Amino acid sequence: MAGKRLEKMEENRAKLIAAARKAFAEKGFANASMDDLTADAGLTRGALYHNFGDKRGLLAAVVEQLDGEMAARAREIGAKSAGNGEGDIWLALLAEGAAYIEMALDPEIQRIVLLDGPAVLGDPSQWPSQNSCLAETRKGVHAMVESGVMKPVDIEAASRLLNGAALNAALWVAASDNPTEVLPKAIEAFSLMACGLKAEP
Template identity: 35%
Template structure:
């Protein structure tokens, strides 16, 4: 990789990191491009060299968060002794990752509205939801779950996403633990 390419990657990464911190703290609507530029120590030209607009930068932040979450999910799922356990462990890792205030705000609460439902869904299908479908397919293939994998994945995904919103907004310090326990109980009730 050349020096120019390394510098471009460093500039892009700095813009994404600055935007991520501000979007997490203040939200997309309250974060202006000037604040992002000041935080990153960049010029407007640098921003528009890498991103068409603030929404494109937000999408890059979402992609970064999805990639981080995907790595956490895969690590936990791959360490499990079987597909069903891997599905549960991957989902629990997802909950731990996405319930974080910065991730929850950006990916769950703001991304559908900022990106639009179609782009948000497409991004989710390439990342977390795609992994969930794979996990459900593996559990069905091993015989520990029965049913249509896509339908099961849609239902599990809905429960997880709403659970993240609920636990993240709860003032009950045990909400995440209760959510995770309830999720495991739900999955065990579906086990064949």
Template identity: 35%
Template sequence: MSRSNRERTETTRNALIEAARALFVSKGYADTATPEIVEAAGLTRGALYHHFEDKRALFEAVIAREAQAVAEAIEAGSPQFGTAYEKLISGAAAYFDAMAVPGRTRLLLLDGPAVLGLDELGAIDRENAEGTLREGLSDYLSESGKPLDLLDPLTVLVSAAFDRAAIAIAAGGDRIDYERAIAALIDGIGADQLRR
């Protein structure tokens, strides 16, 4: 494929993803029809079905892009140097910043699980923010002298706490309170003896 063809393909995909994202956020997945998406993107239905099998595949692309953006924001917001604890706390703030992007909480935490299912959404998350969290927790446990045998369930539980906090913040909860609660949770992981 020539460079200009690749650029056109990428431009078309981006237009579809951006138009779909806006409609999924404003109307929800179920109430968004593919003709609306192609009209908003200024494209044809043929272009949509050339790039995506169906509306669900397009939604998955939107979710993957959102998840990647969150992971990139966490990476950018986490210091290169410092303790694992400091990196986790900075990463938490970066996560909440990333989730404050309008529509992101709805897409990733409400509609995403309903449309894609927990397994598929979990796979996307593990490649992105949850994968970053797992690395951070691994470093933190190691620095705290704790065994890594509970790393996987701790990652799932702490990730769920982050997600629940983001939902509460989006609904009007006090972000500072949730950041403090996440810090207390992370403190507890480092301070308490984790048992088998």
């Protein structure tokens, strides 16, 4: 019985997140009403309060889901750029950073994660989903420092700076008046900054 109840709760959470994701992308956080969200999910306001506390809590869940998808997509793109050689993990790092920044052009990501997210939830570098991105960056930086691909730099410092540079570049692209014009500038600057950490051949 408890298993069934838990299953139903998970199902309700998933329905609310899906409905909120659609509404926040189309209308923005401020204009998406709780009644619309719950009606689209076929649930009551009580279900929203029970699962997320309030609309802000629901936004946090949507941002976490999207941020996780962004990180996975960036890793996948990075992995395709990497072969088996040590130099290829460097290419993977650059491709991953560029891919993350480029996602700022995706209308759903732009509105929910990069515009409404910081406005409502505060500093993105403090979000739990960003901590998992940082953990992945840390792993890559550690491997590159150990193998001599990257200069013998402090791993934590390099990881935070690389992670922060990609995040802030994406925020800049999303908030600019002309994102497509800003994007190549952001990616080029990110790559040049990152290259300062690369060991001399």
